[in-house]
Amino acid sequence: MKKVLLALLVLGVLAAAVAGAWYLRRERRISEFAAAPVTLPSEGITLAVPGGTGPRTIARMLADAGIVTDPELLYLYIRREGVGPRLKAGEYLFEGTLTPAQVVEQLASGKVKLYRFTVPEGLRIEEILPILAGSELKLDLGELERLASDRNFLREAGVPAASLEGFLYPDTYAFTRSATAEKVLAKMVQRALEEYRKADARRKDGVKLSLLETFTLASIVEKETGQPQERPRISCVFHNRLRLGIKLETDPTVLYSMKLRSGVYSRNITRRDLRTPHPYNTYTTPGLPPGPIASPGAAALQATLHPLDCDDLFFVSRNDGTHIFCPTLECHEAAVRKWQVEFFREKRRQQRMKGTP
Numbered sequence: 396m397k398k399v400l401l402a403l404l405v406l407g408v409l410a411a412a413v414a415g416a417w418y419l420r421r422e423r424r425i426s427e428f429a430a431a432p433v434t435l436p437s438e439g440i441t442l443a444v445p446g447g448t449g450p451r452t453i454a455r456m457l458a459d460a461g462i463v464t465d466p467e468l469l470y471l472y473i474r475r476e477g478v479g480p481r482l483k484a485g486e487y488l489f490e491g492t493l494t495p496a497q498v499v500e501q502l503a504s505g506k507v508k509l510y511r512f513t514v515p516e517g518l519r520i521e522e523i524l525p526i527l528a529g530s531e532l533k534l535d536l537g538e539l540e541r542l543a544s545d546r547n548f549l550r551e552a553g554v555p556a557a558s559l560e561g562f563l564y565p566d567t568y569a570f571t572r573s574a575t576a577e578k579v580l581a582k583m584v585q586r587a588l589e590e591y592r593k594a595d596a597r598r599k600d601g602v603k604l605s606l607l608e609t610f611t612l613a614s615i616v617e618k619e620t621g622q623p624q625e626r627p628r629i630s631c632v633f634h635n636r637l638r639l640g641i642k643l644e645t646d647p648t649v650l651y652s653m654k655l656r657s658g659v660y661s662r663n664i665t666r667r668d669l670r671t672p673h674p675y676n677t678y679t680t681p682g683l684p685p686g687p688i689a690s691p692g693a694a695a696l697q698a699t700l701h702p703l704d705c706d707d708l709f710f711v712s713r714n715d716g717t718h719i720f721c722p723t724l725e726c727h728e729a730a731v732r733k734w735q736v737e738f739f740r741e742k743r744r745q746q747r748m749k750g751t752p
Contacts, residue, residue: 435492435493440462441489442486444456449479450479463495463498476499481503482499483504486507486571511569514567514568516617516690517691519623526539530571538576541587548577552702556686559580561587562610563583563690564584564587564690568584568736576662587610594693594696604700608683611683614688617691619647621716628703630702632710635708637683642678647688647689648677652673704722708722711731722751
């Protein structure tokens with residue numbers, strides 16, 4: 396009897412030793428696998444993990460996509476580390492050289508793939524929405540256009556106007572694949588209102604513009620100059636004219652009114668266009684137009700609420716992106732003669748001379 400018990404004990408010890416050795420080998424294999432780097436294609440590999448997908452299925456998906464080499468070892472690693480409950484659904488981009496451990500960490504951190512697009516300053520809504528629709532998000536242009544004038548959406552977004560014109564902040568944005576047209580537009584409006592609040596915190600004493608008036612004037616300032624250093628002075632000119640009851644007489648609003656009238660945007664302004672009454676034509680209508688004519692950036696918003704101190708009432712383009720500023724009509728007329736009459740007359744003369752054998 397004693398011999399039998401001793402034999403069973405020996406067998407138990409051997410079995411435990413075998414099991415221990417097997418366990419140690421398995422742990423070593425898992426550790427070596429988790430630390431072994433895999434070099435992915437230069438363009439990376441995108442993988443969408445649906446909600447509710449379990450760790451074993453995720454491991455198989457990663458192996459099938461070529462992101463890891465062994466689904467079973469990956470699953471065992473996930474179980475050993477206890478990260479299964481932390482793995483998040485979403486669309487992921489795996490690129491470069493990654494170890495399976497790094498792949499799992501990316502899934503656990505929820506670092507999903509982002510799709511980016513950039514909206515430059517000073518664009519009209521009809522120029523902005525196609526950028527969104529043409530981005531990798533592939534948003535529906537018709538839905539974007541519908542939301543742009545949807546009263547309920549505008550109210551919920553905090554836009555005090557009949558459309559999103561001027562309230563889609565120019566910036567670079569990043570969204571996940573699941574982003575909807577409503578979510579994207581709401582974020583752009585949120586950014587615009589954030590920048591407004593920053594500018595409003597530095598509002599100059601005596602500037603009484605409302606939220607809508609601020610975006611309206613800022614959009615004009617944005618369209619009138621691409622020179623950051625000129626924006627506060629351009630703003631000063633418009634503030635002075637508003638204060639004195641002088642029409643703004645700014646060409647970008649005429650161009651916008653022409654677009655609303657004809658449905659086609661043109662850069663060629665005629666005398667008839669200047670004289671055609673329209674709420675957005677500041678040559679015929681005093682004060683600010685009913686709303687923005689483009690999307691202003693942060694600098695234009697800041698300049699609008701914190702204009703430079705000046706006596707200027709006019710500015711004339713030097714035809715190089717900068718302007719001559721004038722406090723009197725006499726100064727303005729002289730600047731017009733020099734930079735709008737004589738400048739182009741000389742330019743035409745030189746062109747004729749170049750064309751002469």
